[in-house]
Amino acid sequence: MTAHRRGQRRGAPPGGKRITAVRAYRARLAETLLTPAERAERAAKALVALTEWNGYAPTAAEERDLDSELDRRLARASGQ
Template identity: 70%
Template structure:
């Protein structure tokens, strides 16, 4: 496996190295593991669709596009309210 160089601020590198060391890993190993655990936007969208389909099968709940927008707006509002605290 070839390595790649990534330029990030020194403070970010030090923080990641500290987190890696606390988990008994080198920075290289930690970043490789992190990359394996994160989802791409496409993977997140696919998982969200799978979850929505499972919820619909399980409960029969299938919100319309308008209902989804309203629920998303409500969630955004509540998250903003919680972040302001």
Template identity: 60%
Template sequence: MTDANVRIPAAAKDRLAQVAAAEGLSLRSYLSRLADEVLTPAERAERAEQARQQLARWTGYCPSPEEEKALDVELDRRLARGAA
């Protein structure tokens, strides 16, 4: 495996090293594990879509984006009224 150098502030490196040590890992191992576990924006969007589809199969409820927006507006209105 080829190594790479990444320039980050010393405070960030020290914090990551502390977290890694607390988990019994070297900083290198911790960062490798983190890179394997963190999702890219595309992966997050794909998982969100899969979750929406699964929910629709389980519940039969699958609002359109327009319906979701209208529901958000209504919720915001009710929350504002309740806070007043």
């Protein structure tokens, strides 16, 4: 019986190697996630860059409105 017939994809590693690959993927993914402090730092840098580039300077009320809109869209996209 071929590997394909047993329900495995062609070229797929045997079970143990597949688990190792998933663990490696999860480790790489975890490395790409930012902490809240890192996200805040990037946001501040982006705001400075936008302000220098085109004068973008939202008021506190505009920022709240944008945050609310983003939250609404994320909730909609995630099915909530």
